[in-house]
Amino acid sequence: MITSEMTPLPRKTWVSRFLTYMKTNRLLLLMLLPGLISLVLFKLAPLGGMIIAFQDFSAFRGVLGSPFVGLAHFQRIFEDPYIWTLVKNTVLLAFYSLLFTFPVPIIFALLLNEVRVRWIKGSVQSLSFLPYFISSAVMVSILYTLLSPSTGLVNDILARFGLDTIYFMAEPGWFRTNYVLLQVWQTFGYSAIVYIAAMAAIDPSVYESASLDGASRFQQMLHITLPSLKPTIAIMLIISVGNIFTVDLDRILLMYNQSVYETADVIQTYVYRLAFASSGFPEYSYGTAVNLLKSVVAYVLVVGTNKLSTKYSDTRLF
């Protein structure tokens, strides 16, 4: 009577299992197709294209037809004294950015947290992160307008005090200051949001008992709010250190010119010029080799700091 259950089922081969899987999930797989194509063409293929760092790539012969030259380009990197200028500029620019963009949002968040008037708190915060959404082209254009030697507001004020005109955008000594200034202006409000969110999680009863004990608002800020931000600060610091090789390429390309190369030229701008702005033949292979070294170091830094940050919190960063 129940023989049908007794008959052995035909052994499912992986082919038939695969076919059933494809059939039951055909719509989902179809929906995944654009994403897969995008992954392969726009994310993985460029990674494969990095092989040209080991070739003498010519656009005419293509990636498959170009001859391999081994590590010749990498040897050239280590013999090129200019590379060290680039590395120094990249790291210094990131270091100075970190030095100023790291503490400013914390101080701003601490002070904003003390504001009891809601409309002030709300509007100050809204205005503070507006610059984050404005393009680099606009921000740098504004900087140019303000710092222009002949018509800029800043030199106008300097002149009224009898001071000499400063060519802010043409003097190498000013580049890092200008860059960091833009960076702080553009990101402090944005970065503060993370700290403000962390502060909202602090138990209000801690403040209440502290003020009963006679602690002033300023003392509470220093001894309750700031210490409770420690984990967030630690994580943010680790992330920032991991991204030390990340500079804002758009902003530098918009800000720099030949007269400030000695402080403004970084690895990424050099790679850009090798390929897209050289007057002679574009040096695709050498540029890719330089970029490859940078990517490897940056990758190790990001992954390493990510590991480190898991020690400070339960949440992995990615």
Add this chain to the structure above:
Amino acid sequence: MRTKISLFDICNNLFLLLVALVCTYPFLYIFFLSISDGRSIASGDVVFFPKNPNLEAYQYILTNSNLGIFRGLLNSGIYTVVGTIVALMITYMTAYVLSRKQIKGRFVIMSLFVFTWVFEAGIIPAYIVLNKLGFVDNWLVMIIPNAINVQFLIITKTFLDGLPPELEEAAKIDGANDFQIMSRVFLAISKPILATIGVFYAVFIWNQYLMPLIYLQSPNLQTIQVMLKRLVISSGDSNTAFRTIIQNGVMLNPGNLKAAAIFVAMMPIVLVYPFVQKYFKKGILIGSVK
């Protein structure tokens, strides 16, 4: 308990208002320059208020087609609208499928996405690939290659992972197919996350500088950001694109015209900012990882 207003409160509030003013002032200053007349600008009278407000500078830069500003705005607008829609569709679909437990290899695919995000191939290999695919001097370069931003993909997938599996099971019992389940059940409850990443995609595309600089060569494909660089930054003080002119009885000088060009390039963001800033804020919070 904390109603007493102390000296600390007064100083703190004043200081923060000053901070807000300082970081907003450059935008206001540019706006004042753009609507003042050239004579007042040249004599240095425009600092905290506009003088003789008028819109002639805007009329000049938008109607003079050889400047390319109107064309740039139009192009940027088209790329932003089309690009955001395409990016949202592809990102959402991919995140949705990768959050379905029945899909094999989804972990591998996600890991590959994350790897390509952390390990950057760089601009040259990307250029070689996109050149082969015909994206050079093709406006689709602003739409297709960046349709999936890995960070936004992770955010969307994490959101979808957090939804109860019963939603899918119930819809399946009702006879809906996978596409219907996504578009009728999941899409509706994903509106907040879609609004957030949509706003970020839009800002990202509008603000793009490097992509159009490298890939778009024809002037009639160019974006407003690259036009801005050419008209305001590259030319410096010895500007040839803008000259002092008199239009409808109002004197306009290069300072006016440049300021107007800068302002139109940021205007769309400033205009939508009050309405979408809650999404900005949300996006910053969930996206503050890497």
